[in-house]
Amino acid sequence: xxxxxxxxxxxxxxxxxxxxxxxxxxxxxxxxxxxxxxxxxxxxxxxxxxxxxxxxxxxxxxxxxxxxxxxxxxxxxxxxxxxxxxxxxxxxxxxxxxxxxxxxxxxxxxxxxxxxxxxxxxxxxxxxxxxxxxxxxxxxxxxxxxxxxxxxxxxxxxxxxxxxxxxxxxxxxxxxxxxxxxx
Amino acid sequence: xxxxxxxxxxxxxxxxxxxxxxxxxxxxxxxxxxxxxxxxxxxxxxxxxxxxxxxxxxxxxxxxxxxxxxxxxxxxxxxxxxxxxxxxxxxxxxxxxxxxxxxxxxxxxxxxxxxxxxxxxxxxxxxxxxxxxxxxxxxxxxxxxxxxxxxxxxxxxxxxxxxxxxxxxxxxxxxxxxxxxxxxxxxxxxxxxxxxxxxxxxxxxxxxxxxxxxxxxxxxxxxxxxxxxxxxxxxxxxxxxxxxxxxxxxxxxxxxxxxxxxxxxxxxxxxxxxxxxxxxxxxxxxxxxxxxxxxxxxxxx
Numbered sequence: 199x200x201x202x203x204x205x206x207x208x209x210x211x212x213x214x215x216x217x218x219x220x221x222x223x224x225x226x227x228x229x230x231x232x233x234x235x236x237x238x239x240x241x242x243x244x245x246x247x248x249x250x251x252x253x254x255x256x257x258x259x260x261x262x263x264x265x266x267x268x269x270x271x272x273x274x275x276x277x278x279x280x281x282x283x284x285x286x287x288x289x290x291x292x293x294x295x296x297x298x299x300x301x302x303x304x305x306x307x308x309x310x311x312x313x314x315x316x317x318x319x320x321x322x323x324x325x326x327x328x329x330x331x332x333x334x335x336x337x338x339x340x341x342x343x344x345x346x347x348x349x350x351x352x353x354x355x356x357x358x359x360x361x362x363x364x365x366x367x368x369x370x371x372x373x374x375x376x377x378x379x380x381x
Numbered sequence: 382x383x384x385x386x387x388x389x390x391x392x393x394x395x396x397x398x399x400x401x402x403x404x405x406x407x408x409x410x411x412x413x414x415x416x417x418x419x420x421x422x423x424x425x426x427x428x429x430x431x432x433x434x435x436x437x438x439x440x441x442x443x444x445x446x447x448x449x450x451x452x453x454x455x456x457x458x459x460x461x462x463x464x465x466x467x468x469x470x471x472x473x474x475x476x477x478x479x480x481x482x483x484x485x486x487x488x489x490x491x492x493x494x495x496x497x498x499x500x501x502x503x504x505x506x507x508x509x510x511x512x513x514x515x516x517x518x519x520x521x522x523x524x525x526x527x528x529x530x531x532x533x534x535x536x537x538x539x540x541x542x543x544x545x546x547x548x549x550x551x552x553x554x555x556x557x558x559x560x561x562x563x564x565x566x567x568x569x570x571x572x573x574x575x576x577x578x579x580x581x582x583x584x585x586x587x588x589x590x591x592x593x594x595x596x597x598x599x600x601x602x603x604x605x606x607x608x609x610x611x612x613x614x615x616x617x618x619x620x621x622x623x624x625x626x627x628x629x630x631x632x633x634x635x636x637x638x639x640x641x642x643x644x645x646x647x648x649x650x651x652x653x654x655x656x657x658x659x660x661x662x663x664x665x666x667x668x669x670x671x672x673x674x675x676x677x678x679x680x681x682x
Contacts, residue, residue: 217431217435218435221435221439221514221515221517222438222439222442222446222514223517224515224517225442225443225513225515226446227450231649233517234517234518234519252395252398252399252402253398253401253402256398256402256405260405260409264409266518268428269428269431269432269435269516269517271425271552272520272521272567273413273416273417274412274413274415274416275408275409275410275411275412275413276413278409279406279409279413282402282405282406282409318520321413322520325413325414326417327417328566329566329567329584329587330584331586340520
């Protein structure tokens with residue numbers, strides 16, 4: 199018997215998997231530290247966000263971000279806010295410009311990664327959670343590593359996403375892109 | 382589903398979606414403000430629920446990874462030597478943990494029970510736990526353990542290895558605990574320089590090295606000097622090894638040294654840790670019961 203899953207169930211499962219993998223991969227011997235700079239939830243948000251479904255992208259970003267916030271337990275809402283904004287912005291932009299191509303999405307991901315790092319660091323700074331001796335240079339260093347890590351991970355994960363989620367989240371030409379029913 | 386208010390109905394779907402997103406963003410900003418103000422690091426019901434849900438996956442994957450790594454090492458290295466070494470190392474670690482535990486008990490017994498006569502509420506035993514996950518972020522330095530409140534772990538329990546201090550428990554679920562390591566940017570603990578006996582505060586920096594603050598420029602500090610817990614923070618027992626002084630930017634006169642400390646424990650490669658019972662756990666309710674109430678004092682007068 200094959201279990202048929204709808205788009206919401208698939209995206210929810212994917213989110214859970216991303217969160218679990220995020221905590222597991224950093225424990226890998228020798229390579230684990232690399233995964234500190236890979237944000238799997240961001241990659242999923244971008245994957246969903248390059249389709250012109252505004253609410254879906256925003257909600258996936260928010261849910262994934264809030265789950266990360268819960269995991270870290272330091273500033274609830276920081277990652278949720280950041281990823282929701284990224285998902286929403288991408289989806290709104292993709293209404294006018296098609297971002298859903300293999301090349302474009304790999305260009306969008308580094309931009310999203312830099313925005314993600316910058317905005318998250320701003321919130322940590324704004325709420326005095328950054329360690330006092332953290333410099334702008336430290337933040338740029340983290341941002342650069344994250345950009346590299348996320349882009350490489352995107353190259354690997356986007357084709358997997360196409361295979362497992364692609365036909366469920368791709369918008370058909372008859373769909374109303376901004377309709378709230380979109381999720 | 383309740384019908385939308387009429388002004389919202391008049392808006393086109395794109396505007397409605399934008400309004401909803403703006404409202405959710407605002408809600409999350411308020412949540413950030415509330416959380417930052419509360420500064421309740423760690424324990425919350427949704428967090429505990431999420432960690433508890435993730436624990437079986439993390440435990441299973443950790444088992445798979447450690448089995449694969451052990452198998453690989455076992456076959457590639459000289460297998461017999463490796464196995465003997467592992468056995469001896471495990472035995473050595475066990476004995477060192479026992480020694481730490483005995484020393485801690487002796488200190489607790491002498492200082493707390495005999496001298497201060499502080500009442501301890503149900504002191505729980507030392508729990509040995511496996512590290513099954515990390516926070517997966519460069520902004521924090523937290524690890525997840527496969528033991529939780531069912532095993533007697535409580536918030537603020539110090540976490541150690543035979544080499545030294547790892548951190549403290551900041552959140553506990555039934556079968557999982559989150560440890561904030563001493564390298565975390567939010568972490569701080571009382572520290573003493575082993576030779577000069579000067580007390581300071583050790584702060585994490587989200588990097589390999591930690592920073593030792595509040596050491597006067599008049600204090601003689603040397604590179605390689607051992608740094609121990611001072612016990613003044615009320616979380617960590619006194620005398621545990623934190624690490625060694627790595628670099629010193631010396632201050633003159635009334636200034637403060639800028640000291641970097643290398644933790645004794647390889648925090649990025651932890652496998653097994655020991656969770657000690659909280660250092661001081663005074664039973665407030667017990668003290669209140671034993672203390673005369675205001676009413677009884679008034680009656681006595």
